[in-house]
Amino acid sequence: MPNVSFNFSSVRFSNRTLKNIILKNLTQTARAFALIAGLVLSTTWATSAPALADDTEDAKAFVNQLASSAISILASDSTPKVREDEFRTLFVSNLDMRRIGLFTLGQYARTPTPEQKAEYLELVQEFIVKIYSGRLNEFSNETVNVLDASPKGKKGKQFLVRSQINFTTGREPVSVVWWLLKDGDSFKVFDVQVVGIWMAQEQRAAFASVISKNNGDFTALLNDLKRQIGEASIGHQTATK
């Protein structure tokens, strides 16, 4: 106990000087830091931050526009054939068809010959148009609410836009996420997630399985795609009658 009181004043003294030194240094470093931070912040603020914020807003606007185009196609009284053509135009100009096609090939993306690949990319586009314009028919009488968007990855090229489809029929709302890629001033859709299911991932599993089952024979996939496209067309004709 006496020891403590004896040392007290000296400790206090050295404490004070130490404090002064630290404070001095701190203010200097703080100033330097503030300067650097200010510089960094002002430059990033001027360039990337507002640009990214703009991009996410643009991404939301893009989805809004795309969804309303799809809804107006669904709401029209056109024949299935006309409706499919309208969806074809909409899909081809707004989906990143090549990337989707290559992704859905999965591990087999590098196996086909250039001719096979070209044929495949054409077929997969037609397959997507037929299948998804059909599946979309289920979504008439709805409104799409775009909720929020966020960049995916660090490069600022990809965006995820969350939305909700509300049905006028009282059906439970469906959550839909749009995976966009920046394409010049606009965007292209890479994939769409409906109630937790990414469409391209589902197709990739099926496509890869067809090739595997046929011991790597790529033509098997081409034939299956042709068959499905054909069946979807027949389905149309019967629906029209």
Added chain:
Amino acid sequence: MANETIFRTKSLWVTLGTSLTLLAGLAGCATKPDPADPAAVAAYEEANDPIEPLNRYFFELNRFADIVALRPVAEIYDGILPSFAKDSVRNVLDNLRSPVILANDMLQGEWDRAEVTATRFGLNSTIGVLGLMDPATGRGYARHGEDFGQTLGTWGIEEGSYLYLPILGPAPPRDLAGFTVDLAFDPLTYVWWDHTSYSVGRFLISGVDLRARNLTTIDEIERTSIDYYAAVRSLYRQSRTAEIANGRINEDDLPDIADLD
């Protein structure tokens, strides 16, 4: 009479066991990819379905059962019952599952969701007349599902290789274990201990309810898939991932799409 034979669980398990052993032998002969073919090996690993031939066999078995029994029953159920009656069936089934959902909410540390589940159970069992109605949803306590497979998922346990079982459907090891643990969490397992037929009945009604709510969706997927089995496998895995994340999107779950050429 027919019920007696079907539900004589002992003989069912014996038959199931024998056929499983027989078919596991068959599955052992499943063709593995040529190690010299990197694309085939990578595709085999991505599918993560080492006993695919056996799984496909069971898948076809279930599909047959669906065509001859489940789908027709679900269609009649969907067509005959007025929608308030169907809603009531779903509400009662949901309400009966509350204890299992609550246990898993808590095990995952999702306290807000646990509160929702507890409140739902309280409201729907009382004001909702034994769970027939769902007044809780209108009061801001919307339904959600949970099971022990998902809980294991949030603990970082992988799903494991794909497994497809008769009647049960997709049941990879993690989710099969989860299914068993959920049975233990469920008070009705003990209440109905001596009345197995009640539990089986509940299981069957849940199946019909689920099938009836997805009549057109399932038909559409079956009709438009170039490989229905592989599509369902992907659908199952993806929906499990989404359920485990409780609707949030985990960027690590998404594939890299930068360079595909």
